[in-house]
Amino acid sequence: xxxxxxxxxxxxxxxxxxxxxxxxxxxxxFKPLKFLFVSLExxxxxxxxxxxxxxxxxxxxxxxxxxxxxxxxxxEKVDNWKKWIDWASVIVFDDVEFGGVAEKLRAQxxxxxxxxxxxxxxxxxREFGQTELxxxxxxxxxxxxxxxxxxxxxxxxxxxxxxxxxxxxxxxxAGKGLLFLGEEEDGKDILALLEHNKDVWQKxxxxxxxxxxxxxxxxxVGAYFNGKDFIRPIxxxxxxxxxxxxxxxxxxxxMGSSMYWAQTNPIFEATLEKMKxxxxxxxxxxxxxxxxIVNARGIYPLEFTTRYGFPTIQIHLEGIQTPAGEWTAKLAxxxxxxxxxxxxxxxxxxxxxxxxxVYRWAPEVKRYHNLPILFKKPDNLDGVHLEDVKLVKDVxxxxxxxxxxxxxxxxxxxxxxxxxxxxxxxxxxxxxNMFYRVDIGSKWLEDxxxxxxxxYLY
Numbered sequence: 001x002x003x004x005x006x007x008x009x010x011x012x013x014x015x016x017x018x019x020x021x022x023x024x025x026x027x028x029x030f031k032p033l034k035f036l037f038v039s040l041e042x043x044x045x046x047x048x049x050x051x052x053x054x055x056x057x058x059x060x061x062x063x064x065x066x067x068x069x070x071x072x073x074x075x076e077k078v079d080n081w082k083k084w085i086d087w088a089s090v091i092v093f094d095d096v097e098f099g100g101v102a103e104k105l106r107a108q109x110x111x112x113x114x115x116x117x118x119x120x121x122x123x124x125x126r127e128f129g130q131t132e133l134x135x136x137x138x139x140x141x142x143x144x145x146x147x148x149x150x151x152x153x154x155x156x157x158x159x160x161x162x163x164x165x166x167x168x169x170x171x172x173x174a175g176k177g178l179l180f181l182g183e184e185e186d187g188k189d190i191l192a193l194l195e196h197n198k199d200v201w202q203k204x205x206x207x208x209x210x211x212x213x214x215x216x217x218x219x220x221v222g223a224y225f226n227g228k229d230f231i232r233p234i235x236x237x238x239x240x241x242x243x244x245x246x247x248x249x250x251x252x253x254x255m256g257s258s259m260y261w262a263q264t265n266p267i268f269e270a271t272l273e274k275m276k277x278x279x280x281x282x283x284x285x286x287x288x289x290x291x292x293i294v295n296a297r298g299i300y301p302l303e304f305t306t307r308y309g310f311p312t313i314q315i316h317l318e319g320i321q322t323p324a325g326e327w328t329a330k331l332a333x334x335x336x337x338x339x340x341x342x343x344x345x346x347x348x349x350x351x352x353x354x355x356x357x358v359y360r361w362a363p364e365v366k367r368y369h370n371l372p373i374l375f376k377k378p379d380n381l382d383g384v385h386l387e388d389v390k391l392v393k394d395v396x397x398x399x400x401x402x403x404x405x406x407x408x409x410x411x412x413x414x415x416x417x418x419x420x421x422x423x424x425x426x427x428x429x430x431x432x433n434m435f436y437r438v439d440i441g442s443k444w445l446e447d448x449x450x451x452x453x454x455x456y457l458y
Contacts, residue, residue, distance in 0.1 A: 033329055036088035038081045038114075039063065042070035042400055043310050044094035046386040046407070049074050050317055051325045059084055070399040073391025085110070090332045094308050096120045106283060111332035118282035119306035126168045126209040129304050136274045141293075141300045143211040149198035152210060153191060160186040162213040165193065166303070167205035178205050179241075179251040182213060214293050214300055217447045219456070221268040222289030222305070222312075224327075225279050227334040231327075233261040233341055234268050237312065238447065239291065245439040256349040256407075257315055258415055258441035261341040266456050267292060270299050285332055287313075296454050311407040314385035315348035318409035347418040347441045348409040349426065350387070351434050356403025365401045372397055373405065374430040383409045383425045398431070405431060415444040 037048045037060040045060065052058040052075060061081035062070060071077065078084055085091065085105070093102050093114030099121075102114040122129045127145040134140050145168065146152040156163065165180040178201065182190040190210070194201075201208075219238060224231040237259035243249035264273075272290050279288065289305040289312065305312075317324065321340040330337050355368040373389060373396035375381065385407040388400035398405055406429065410421030419441045426436065451457045 033057075033089040033325065034087055035059070035090050035092065035325070035328070036078075036081060036084050037061070037092045037094060038098065040095045040097065042067035042388055042402075044092065044308060044313065045071040045075060046314050047092075047094075047308070047317065047324060047328070049386055051328065054323050054325045056325045059088070067388065067400040067402070069390050070388045071386065071390060072399065074386065074389075090329050092328065092332075096123050096307055103283065106285075111329065111334075113286050113328060113332045115286065115306055116282040116284050118278065119284050119286075119288070119304075122304040123306045124169050126166060126303065130301075132275070132278065133271070133301050136278065138271050138274055139298050139300060141212045141214060141302075143209055145207065145209050147207045149194055149202060152208070153194050153198070155210065156187045156191045156194070163187055163190050163210045164213055165190055166209045166211060168207040168209055169205075181251075211302070214295065216293040216295030216300075217450050218291065218293055218302075219267060219447075219451070220289050220291040221265055221272055222287060222309075223268070223272065224287050224331055224339070225284050226331050226336065227283055227285045228280060229336065230273070230276065231331065231336075232338050233263050234265060235289075235316065236260055236262060236265055236267075237289075237315075238441070238444070240437055240440050243437075245437050254309070254311060254350070255352075255437045256347070256440035257312060258345060258347045258418070258444060259312075259315060259319070260345045261319060261339075262458070265458065267294060267299055271301055285334065294451070294454065294456055299456075311348050311350055311385070311387070314407040315346050315409050317385065318342075318348065318383065318411055319346040342411050344411060344413040345415045345418045345441070345444075346409060346411050347415065347422045348385075348407050349422055349436045349440045350404060351406040351408060351426070351429065351431065351436050353398065353403050353405055353431060353435075354433055355401060365403075368398055368403065368432075369401065370397050370399075371432060376428050376430065380428065383422070384429075385409060405434065408436075415441045 034057040035051055037044050039062045041064045042062050048058050048060050058075060059078050060075050061078050091110060091112045096115055097120060099115040099117040102112045103116050105112050122132060130140045130143060144155060162185050163182045167178050180193055221234060221236055223234040237257050239257050240255045241251050243252050287308050289309055291302045293300045293302060319342045321342060327339060353368045355365045358364045387404040387406055388402050389405060390397050390399040408422055408425050410418045410425060412418035412421060
């Protein structure tokens with residue numbers, strides 16, 4: 001079957017699809033650059049693909065075997081990234097756990113995007129992250145860390161209250177749903193959850209945190225850091241972590257976000273900016289994001305992301321106008337620069353398929369693996385960003401077993417304009433049983449009124 005306008009024959013459609021991934025020529029200053037992306041899971045392929053389209057040489061490595069076919073046809077992959085260190089001009093580590101390796105390579109003079117031992121610990125060890133925030137004079141919520149579920153059960157019995165259960169460590173994407181937001185003021189729902197799941201969860205989340213619940217608006221502030229300073233503008237974003245519209249269902253890594261760029265922000269000034277000395281001392285190069293709850297009484301940081309966020313980076317690419325190869329190289333080299341970004345807002349929504357709900361060995365995974373991703377207008381792929389997909393004989397197909405297929409983004413002078421563009425673009429996509437949240441950014445008017453009243457928006 002054809003999946004384009006009736007006026008176009010198959011040959012024309014094929015040419016249009018090929019043109020959408022043909023590289024452009026990079027500036028003379030950056031022509032020789034070669035980029036090596038190193039991943040635990042298939043996460044940063046969209047950024048790598050964007051850099052390839054700009055005319056650079058790109059290679060990528062994915063450790064997770066179940067993601068072995070992700071990006072086939074889009075990117076050239078390698079089996080052993082260490083053999084390509086000398087080849088690479090810039091190395092990008094897109095996850096935590098690479099901090100020690102990244103530090104050694106930087107010490108050897110290699111331009112590297114990625115964590116440090118310190119920043120890895122900020123994200124993976126929640127207690128350490130909260131301790132560091134307090135050290136730099138930043139308010140934190142009362143919390144308690146545990147590695148013994150019986151101890152946590154006794155703690156709640158002795159200290160009744162509303163809590164949030166948060167696994168610690170580098171939890172794989174499939175494990176994000178273990179986070180649980182308590183709703184009972186006496187903590188009985190969390191208590192029952194721990195009592196009935198402790199034997200199972202001891203293996204999946206051996207360390208975890210119970211954090212006091214507080215009402216307010218959830219908002220994150222983030223910025224790129226070049227080893228010496230934050231790169232302006234900074235990013236203010238609103239994550240949508242629940243699976244279903246209306247913030248219902250289990251927690252996911254993220255179903256989509258709305259965001260905008262600004263030179264500064266009161267929340268940024270009260271949190272991340274205070275920690276600049278720590279990031280300088282550690283030699284961090286990359287993106288840093290701090291998720292917070294704010295209300296009339298104050299700002300309460302929840303958790304760090306000391307790496308690229310996903311799908312945050314895909315939505316960033318919708319808003320950043322500086323070529324990706326240029327700003328990535330400058331960031332790795334420690335150069336000072338300013339990002340050119342769109343005015344207004346960006347919104348992004350993840351496109352998923354039902355294999356997201358099941359284990360990788362379940363029949364449903366095979367059912368969706370290799371299914372085609374069709375476009376009603378294949379010559380218009382604006383706002384289409386990669387997750388676990390591949391290109392086979394000019395046809396996009398589902399790869400891996402995550403069930404996370406695409407991120408669709410849009411921009412506008414208002415959040416509503418950006419939302420409308422996203423959902424118009426989604427209508428161009430045909431995947432059997434695909435699903436996505438239809439309310440990304442819909443709470444902006446309500447949330448922005450509160451943030452303005454509380455003094456958190458300039």
